[in-house]
Amino acid sequence: MDRAFKLGIAGLGTVGTGVVRLLSEHADLLAERSGRRIEIAAVSARNPARDRGIDLSGYQWCEDPVDLASVDGLDAVVEVIGGTDGPALDLARASLDAGRSFVTANKAMIAEHGLALAESAERTGAALAFEAAVCAGTPILQTLREGMVANRIDRIEGILNGTSNYILSAMERSGEDFAETLAEAQRLGYAEADPALDVGGGDAAHKLAILAALGFGLKPDFGSVEVEGIRDVRAADIAQAERLGFVIRLVAMADLERREDAPARLLQRVRPCLLPADHPLARIDGPTNAVLAQGDYAGPILLQGAGAGSESTASAVVADIVALARGDARPAFGVPASSLESAESADSGSREARYYLRFVVADRPGVLAELAAAMRDARVSIQSLIQEGENLGNGEDTGEAGIMIALVTHKAPARNIRDALHRLGDSPSIVETPLAMPLLMN
Amino acid sequence: MDRAFKLGIAGLGTVGTGVVRLLSEHADLLAERSGRRIEIAAVSARNPARDRGIDLSGYQWCEDPVDLASVDGLDAVVEVIGGTDGPALDLARASLDAGRSFVTANKAMIAEHGLALAESAERTGAALAFEAAVCAGTPILQTLREGMVANRIDRIEGILNGTSNYILSAMERSGEDFAETLAEAQRLGYAEADPALDVGGGDAAHKLAILAALGFGLKPDFGSVEVEGIRDVRAADIAQAERLGFVIRLVAMADLERREDAPARLLQRVRPCLLPADHPLARIDGPTNAVLAQGDYAGPILLQGAGAGSESTASAVVADIVALARGDARPAFGVPASSLESAESADSGSREARYYLRFVVADRPGVLAELAAAMRDARVSIQSLIQEGENLGNGEDTGEAGIMIALVTHKAPARNIRDALHRLGDSPSIVETPLAMPLLMN
Secondary structure: OOOOEEEEEEOOOHHHHHHHHHHHHOHHHHHHHHOOOEEEEEEEOOOOOOOOOOOOOOOEEOOOHHHHHOOOOOOEEEEOOOOOOHHHHHHHHHHHHOOOEEEEOOHHHHHHHHHHHHHHHHHHOOOEEOHHHOOOOOOHHHHHHHHOOOOOEEEEEEEOOHHHHHHHHHHHHHOOOHHHHHHHHHHHOOOOOOOHHHHOOHHHHHHHHHHHHHHHOEOOOHHHOEEOOOOOOOHHHHHHHHHOOEEEEEEEEEEEEEEOOEEEEEEEEEEEEEEEOOOHHHHOOOOEEEEEEEEOOOEEEEEEEEOOOHHHHHHHHHHHHHHHHHOOOOOOOOOOHHHOEOOEEOOHHHOEEEEEEEEEEEOOOOHHHHHHHHHHHOOOOEEEEEEEEEEEEEOOOOOOEEEEEEEEEOOEEHHHHHHHHHHOOOOOOEEEEEEEEEEOOO | OOOOEEEEEEOOOHHHHHHHHHHHHOHHHHHHHHOOOEEEEEEEOOOOOOOOOOOOOOOEEOOOHHHHHOOOOOOEEEEOOOOOOHHHHHHHHHHHHOOOEEEEOOHHHHHHHHHHHHHHHHHHOOOEEOHHHOOOOOOHHHHHHHHOOOOOEEEEEEEOOHHHHHHHHHHHHHOOOHHHHHHHHHHOOOOOOOOHHHHOOHHHHHHHHHHHHHHHOEOOOHHHOEEOOOOOOOHHHHHHHHHOOEEEEEEEEEEEEEEOOEEEEEEEEEEEEEEEOOOHHHHOOOOEEEEEEEEOOOEEEEEEEEOOOHHHHHHHHHHHHHHHHHOOOOOOOOOOHHHOEOOEEOOHHHOEEEEEEEEEEEOOOOHHHHHHHHHHHOOOOEEEEEEEEEEEEEOOOOOOEEEEEEEEEOOEEHHHHHHHHHHOOOOOOEEEEEEEEEEOOO
16 A cells, blocks of 8 residues: 555634544545545644544644645645635645645635636646535536536536525425525524525525536636525515426526637526426425536436535545545646636626516506506516515515515516616615516426 | 547447547547547447448458457457447456456446456456446446545435336326337337346346445445336326325335444345335436435435436446546446455345235125235234225236235335235235335435
């Protein structure tokens, strides 16, 4: 057996302690599968004294995590501190610049700085690996990069945020509204005290930018992801969707339109959508994550599993470590960073779909006529008025008593839908910001 | 870029031509992802003159596929001839013995001779790869071996035969019986002219033996797979199951009971089962394959996609080729063949489950009492009699007019169920072999 593969670990929160526990519990199994033992040599964490329920006495302690980049004899550094910049990014740069391989679970950092880090890694011959950054232990990056390596992939759809999916599934079951359900999810540990990144869609957007880069062979482009979260989805919307045979899910979607002699056009969007009951993503319940990738030879591949959690995330971190210990060093995004292409942002306004539109309006004559006129003027044709009149109490925006009007449109370009909503923007009849969600078909 | 990676391909049927087409269509993409070009140098097929719609003029032709093992300058041989033994096995042995890496889509050969081939490969330093042998382009072997490498896996369940799943899903929709549905599936190309290996469960058993070996770290043990196919499932059973909230699927299941200081116990079974509607495998429709693997850190991971077809299979074959071209050479079963453990066969008779039992009986007094007595004597307790009396026409075994009695038992060991059926074996009241299917719970 080769000499041991030595690690430095930065961060001993829930994920870091999960990694330490996994490496210890499965030490023999991992040695057999890697062809060498994997050992922790050094660690860094904010509070050395805290009892984490694991024995850390054998490891060198570093006050400053960045020092792990230069501790003698390490084969790789594992970063599970988190944060887009700060110590995580400092450590990543220092490690890769020093030619030391780097494993991270940090989606925000990879979505925003992944290209520069991949370039550093290739310059010094180090490896950069981040399986745990997307869907934790559900090995979607590997599936795209290795399992589907023979395919052009032009479309990826996923449920990438477990908290949002937990909340939407729970609202479905209980009939309760967003605020109550979020509070319950926080009590049960499915939502953070500050849920903004999860329910606002930002967390899913980070993951989507990574998936699109790796799946399509593009430079990560987090900045161009269009993001809308689930805060405005009401229990009444879920009930309406159900009557139509749909469920509401926060869907992250990227597609690439390749063109001859012109840059490809990339669309990346995170937003709540209506999915027909037979759509593979419609069946994803609770905190589960799932990704559906369309290969030109393999066809649609669905991968589903836990999207968070200490043990699941540790599973992915250690999978990356084993690959390094075996001597695999793939380019981080599947091809050398210099081969990653740039894409233009596609014009989402021209994309056609049927839409679910929901208004909360004042209970007075003529409101429906006003809505219908705005639709007509924006060239949006109403397929069916699916409910009129449910009393929703006072509107959130105006405090005025409101009734709900929901409708489904015929296929229309997104910009016409926006135009219709814009025309109604100043109307005193509208007592709450309208909600528009596309119907995704299978 | 490194020098080209040169292939010999044995077999130019639908899969072989799919591989040739993929390698040609994605030549640049694959070169970028592999770091070198992948080129076909030699081929072998039964009929050199047949028009396959692809240009084969640049390749060296071998009359005898086994000659590919010794053609100068090849980096790997790809076998897509098929068959448990014969030329496929001769070629595998010759290639690996000569130290030449070998890629195959041949599930029967790997299930039955995989261990010996893996040993040959390790002896000479060649690689043996067979991603395409299980679920075609849906990369389940890689997911178990690499994606879940940090996990102990103790349970794998799957829908591994697309033909059987297509037929069961079609029976569900149409309400027609097995024979008509099979004929329709054959007309549409979803079933072979000789469907025995598919609907009899043998094909799923081959794949299960490979999954269990790789997932659990065991020597492949195809001989101990307990197999039952779907021929005896009637439309009436599917209708009954639906009323109970279940669907019927051909489920391949392997589980491993690890023990201290004693060989582990392995159970491998392929048989039709009743799945509750919320079971992840209950939602797999048509010719799709799916595998659910339970990792101790990653939790349950579900992978779903096409399980057959020229393009999907080519996707997996080429994924293996790319890995070889990159220089990856994993042990075929995840660990060296000498580290694979042997397991005892678990006693399936002691496994407890609720069972669905369906009888076709003569329409005369006292039959139900006779069934109930046999159950009582075998210590099987009936939870509910779910239907009595539907006339099914003449029984298949006796030609006598029969009526259907279906029931669900309380939890009972499989051996008690077998005992109950055995007690009724000679009864003149039974006009068709009874059907017993376990209820798998989520």
